[in-house]
Amino acid sequence: MEVTFDTTVVCPPVIQRHERGEWTLLHDLKNHTVVRVNNQGLAVVEAVARHPRLGDAVAELAARFSMTFDDIAPKVLQFIFDMSNSGFLHIETYKQIKIKRPRLEAPKGIYIQNTERCNLGCVYCFNQEERAHFTKDHPEMTTEQLKWAIDQIADFGIPQINFCGGEPTLRDDLLEVAAHARDRGRLVCLVTNGREDGDEFLAAAADLFDVVWVSIDSHRREINDRHRGKDSYEPAMRSLRKLVQISDRRAIILAAAVISSNNWEELAEMKRYFLEEIGVDRFRATSYSPGCAVSLEEEWSLQPPPFVRDASVLPPPDTDFADFSAGFDLELEVEYDGKGGKKVRPPARVINHCGVGNGELAMLSNGDIYPCQLLCKPEFLAGNLFDQPLPEIYRESEILQQLRELTVDRIPGCSTCDVRYVCGGSCRATALEMHGDMEAHIDYQCDLYRRNAVDNLWRDSKIPIEHVAEARKKLLDVRKQVEGEKVELGVGVGGEEAADVTASQEEG
Numbered sequence: 214m215e216v217t218f219d220t221t222v223v224c225p226p227v228i229q230r231h232e233r234g235e236w237t238l239l240h241d242l243k244n245h246t247v248v249r250v251n252n253q254g255l256a257v258v259e260a261v262a263r264h265p266r267l268g269d270a271v272a273e274l275a276a277r278f279s280m281t282f283d284d285i286a287p288k289v290l291q292f293i294f295d296m297s298n299s300g301f302l303h304i305e306t307y308k309q310i311k312i313k314r315p316r317l318e319a320p321k322g323i324y325i326q327n328t329e330r331c332n333l334g335c336v337y338c339f340n341q342e343e344r345a346h347f348t349k350d351h352p353e354m355t356t357e358q359l360k361w362a363i364d365q366i367a368d369f370g371i372p373q374i375n376f377c378g379g380e381p382t383l384r385d386d387l388l389e390v391a392a393h394a395r396d397r398g399r400l401v402c403l404v405t406n407g408r409e410d411g412d413e414f415l416a417a418a419a420d421l422f423d424v425v426w427v428s429i430d431s432h433r434r435e436i437n438d439r440h441r442g443k444d445s446y447e448p449a450m451r452s453l454r455k456l457v458q459i460s461d462r463r464a465i466i467l468a469a470a471v472i473s474s475n476n477w478e479e480l481a482e483m484k485r486y487f488l489e490e491i492g493v494d495r496f497r498a499t500s501y502s503p504g505c506a507v508s509l510e511e512e513w514s515l516q517p518p519p520f521v522r523d524a525s526v527l528p529p530p531d532t533d534f535a536d537f538s539a540g541f542d543l544e545l546e547v548e549y550d551g552k553g554g555k556k557v558r559p560p561a562r563v564i565n566h567c568g569v570g571n572g573e574l575a576m577l578s579n580g581d582i583y584p585c586q587l588l589c590k591p592e593f594l595a596g597n598l599f600d601q602p603l604p605e606i607y608r609e610s611e612i613l614q615q616l617r618e619l620t621v622d623r624i625p626g627c628s629t630c631d632v633r634y635v636c637g638g639s640c641r642a643t644a645l646e647m648h649g650d651m652e653a654h655i656d657y658q659c660d661l662y663r664r665n666a667v668d669n670l671w672r673d674s675k676i677p678i679e680h681v682a683e684a685r686k687k688l689l690d691v692r693k694q695v696e697g698e699k700v701e702l703g704v705g706v707g708g709e710e711a712a713d714v715t716a717s718q719e720e721g
């Protein structure tokens with residue numbers, strides 16, 4: 214499109230601003246586009262908001278930065294092209310992105326409970342109830358049946374299989390079954406309490422799995438034991454120490470802690486200890502999900518950490534919210550690159566949902582399929598693999614269809630929130646446990662979710678510079694037109710600092 218100084222540049226109708234240091238994040242609440250600008254970039258957006266005619270905005274900026282119109286014009290044009298290419302600013306009219314209902318695709322991951330049995334009895338464990346009744350009433354699948362189930366999962370195209378439990382290492386065929394999943398091209402993750410700590414097993418696991426997640430709730434035995442019991446600390450620590458020593462391992466070694474009112478104050482120290490002293494590849498903290506554990510009946514009350522419930526309580530210094538997940542969330546932040554390698558998961562996209570019924574599934578050891586790990590209760594049974602093919606269960610189960618409709622727009626308190634399509638609303642299973650209503654707003658988690666959502670916006674606002682290559686080509690043409698000569702490419706607006714101006718877009 215030809216751009217002249219009479220061209221109208223249009224800002225989004227509603228912009229939410231977030232400040233961090235010298236940067237301002239601008240969030241278009243209609244199109245859900247986010248851009249990160251420095252002070253000069255912000256000045257351009259403000260000038261355009263006041264003077265939609267490009268020439269008028271340039272004139273205002275020239276006066277403000279004590280530059281001549283001709284000197285500042287190419288820099289402003291370049292920035293406006295970047296911003297329009299990224300979908301934030303618009304030429305002539307505001308183009309609203311139609312947010313299409315996402316196509317129903319195969320889930321990204323499935324949690325397989327190869328057994329509900331466990332050697333421990335952690336006070337908070339969300340699957341104690343089902344362990345008690347499944348181990349009694351249902352036979353576990355045989356090795357061959359588990360491989361058959363994995364074939365169904367692979368044929369359906371679910372890329373990631375997390376072996377969870379119960380304690381998955383209690384089954385002798387774990388490695389054989391996981392190897393089958395690997396052979397079928399799946400990303401395989403083991404979630405374990407570390408009980409199987411023999412050298413041979415750990416070497417095989419480190420070579421086979423993409424992620425080995427070892428659950429441990431503190432570097433201090435007495436704190437860990439309050440959550441996970443007295444037999445839990447040594448094996449988990451031993452496993453971690455041995456796993457990190459295995460050179461050329463395939464697996465990412467992850468120490469994962471559940472954070473509650475008991476251990477939140479030492480979160481930063483815990484993270485430092487596991488990352489620096491033990492040498493794990495990743496540390497992950499997850500807030501205790503209440504309501505699903507015997508802990509509520511315990512004499513001492515187990516609560517989620519106070520900073521999750523109340524924004525006025527500051528998290529421990531150095532707490533990195535990127536490491537902190539508010540509910541039970543097994544996203545492992547790696548995915549296949551299609552060639553057997555791993556890459557970091559791309560930034561979050563617009564979401565309107567916590568993911569229940571859409572994106573992930575859980576399978577119990579008898580082939581029962583549930584919407585998520587926290588909802589393995591009879592009323593949420595979606596089907597059984599022995600009765601119906603998996604894709605049919607996923608597409609046609611009534612309960613999954615109902616849960617998919619449970620969008621953030623239906624949750625009072627979330628439906629008008631500015632970050633709702635980044636947050637997705639908090640965990641619906643927790644809403645059910647805490648308020649008896651899957652559509653309830655969960656006050657105590659909201660602050661944490663909000664902080665995470667804003668962090669994600671900042672993260673999403675960074676993009677590689679090649680994304681704006683197209684804009685730069687157009688810019689060259691305009692510059693030639695404006696300056697009447699060939700020019701060098703540059704980035705940003707107004708001087709040295711302007712090289713930091715970046716713009717990005719979330720896909721609608």
Ligand SMILES: C[S@@+](CC[C@H](N)C(=O)[O-])C[C@H]1O[C@@H](n2cnc3c(N)ncnc32)[C@H](O)[C@@H]1O
Pocket residue numbers: 331337338339340377378379380381404405406426427428469471499500501502503505506540541
């Ligand atoms: C159910 S366990 C199964 C795998 C294995 N037994 C273990 O402990 O790692 C999976 C993960 O869920 C975590 N978990 C269990 N109950 C939880 C709860 N109420 N809130 C948050 N995380 C929980 C455990 O700490 C563990 O990291």
Ligand code: SF4
Pocket residue numbers: 331332333334335338339340378379380406441
């Ligand atoms: S959290 Fe894991 S180790 Fe603890 S009781 Fe539950 S299944 Fe067993």
Ligand code: SF4
Pocket residue numbers: 621626627628630631632633634636637638639658659660662663666
């Ligand atoms: S930040 Fe809070 S109010 Fe906003 S969508 Fe998330 S849970 Fe709902």
